[in-house]
Amino acid sequence: MRLFCFPYAGGNALNIYRSWPDYLPRDFEVCAIQLPGRGNRIREPAHTRLDALVRDVEPNIKPYLDKPFAFFGHSMGAMISFELARALRRLQAPGPAQLFVSGRGAPHLPDPDPPAYHLPEAEFIAEIKSLNGTPKEVLEHPELMELMIPLLRADFSVCQTYSYVEGPPLDCPITVFGGLEDPKAGPELLEPWNLHTSAAFKLRMLPGDHFFLQSNKTQLLQYLSAEILESL
Numbered sequence: 049m050r051l052f053c054f055p056y057a058g059g060n061a062l063n064i065y066r067s068w069p070d071y072l073p074r075d076f077e078v079c080a081i082q083l084p085g086r087g088n089r090i091r092e093p094a095h096t097r098l099d100a101l102v103r104d105v106e107p108n109i110k111p112y113l114d115k116p117f118a119f120f121g122h123s124m125g126a127m128i129s130f131e132l133a134r135a136l137r138r139l140q141a142p143g144p145a146q147l148f149v150s151g152r153g154a155p156h157l158p159d160p161d162p163p164a165y166h167l168p169e170a171e172f173i174a175e176i177k178s179l180n181g182t183p184k185e186v187l188e189h190p191e192l193m194e195l196m197i198p199l200l201r202a203d204f205s206v207c208q209t210y211s212y213v214e215g216p217p218l219d220c221p222i223t224v225f226g227g228l229e230d231p232k233a234g235p236e237l238l239e240p241w242n243l244h245t246s247a248a249f250k251l252r253m254l255p256g257d258h259f260f261l262q263s264n265k266t267q268l269l270q271y272l273s274a275e276i277l278e279s280l
Contacts, residue, residue, distance in 0.1 A: 049145075049276060050077045050117040052109065054125030054132075056151070056259075057203035058176075058196060060087040064122075064261075071269040073277070079112065081105060081128075085199050094202035098210045102131045110141060118146040118276055122261050123233075124207050126152035130244070133218055143220060146279050147245075148272060150225040151258055153237030154244065155212045161232065165204035169197065176200060221248040223275055225268060227260035228253050250275070 053068070055061040061080035068078045083101065085094025095101040105128070113136075121129035126149035136143050153159075164175045173193070222245040226238045235253060242249040252271055256263045 049075065050079050050112065050115060051272075051276070052079045052081055052112075052117060052119050052129070052144075054081050054119070054121035054128045055083065055086075056123035056125055057207060058086075058200045059122075059125075062087055067265075068269065071266060072273050076273065076276070081109070085202060090195075094199050096202045096205040096209070098127060098131060098206050101128060101206060102135050105132055106135050106139070110136075113142045116145050117142075118148065119144045120148040120150070120272065121152075122150040123152050123258070124203055126150055127155060127207065127210060130155055130218075133220070134215060137218070143218070145220060146276060147218065147220055147222045148225065148275075149222065149241060150261060150268075151227065151230060151233050153233055154240035155210075156214075156243070157237060157240060159208060160237075163204075163208040165201045165208055172197065172201065217244050217246045219246050221245060221250075221275075221279060223250045223252065223272075225261075225271070226251070226253045227256040227258055227264075229256060230258045230260070232258055 051072070053061060053065040055064050061082045065078055065080040069076070072078065082089055083094070084092035084104070095104065109132070119129035119133060121127070129147060130149060133144055133147055164172060167175065222241055224238045224241045226233050226235065235251065238251055241251075254260050254264045254267055261268055
């Protein structure tokens with residue numbers, strides 16, 4: 049089983065998911081999807097629209113869909129994985145055996161927060177700090193912030209300009225993870241993901257804020273691996 053993992057806004061997938069193989073069964077292959085504008089792809093321009101990002105990922109991932117696979121995406125990554133699954137269906141390509149989405153409200157719901165990607169720098173940085181996902185040493189390092197802010201603006205634009213287009217539900221199970229202390233993705237925004245699958249649906253709330261996938265990684269991956277094994 050291949051588990052393709054998509055990052056949150058500003059995230060380097062290779063860093064976020066590097067330790068995941070240590071927590072999962074040995075026959076799970078973790079494939080971290082590195083997006084343009086970060087890490088080893090830092091010289092490539094980051095996408096600002098979700099449809100363009102999905103079109104970029106789709107042809108690159110297709111050669112690796114030759115065995116059973118699942119998608120996991122947190123926050124921005126949840127939207128990427130969902131729209132990628134729909135794109136693969138339109139192309140009549142193999143689809144995921146299971147979709148795991150995390151820390152993001154259902155795609156058909158309007159974003160409860162106003163767009164932030166175009167805010168003046170001081171206000172934009174305050175918004176970044178409120179999410180509690182950027183390390184303090186980065187926030188206090190002007191040179192690093194100079195690199196991060198354009199990427200974060202691009203990723204926020206990906207999320208905040210997204211417009212859901214009606215379509216039939218996916219035929220794979222969907223499991224949604226949320227943080228009990230996450231003010232931006234409570235159960236009332238996560239539960240409606242059930243409308244986007246014709247198969248099984250689960251919602252699991254874990255201790256932690258928006259970045260519970262870091263603070264509560266062990267429990268998250270226990271649930272994830274158990275559910276994949278159940279579906280095989």
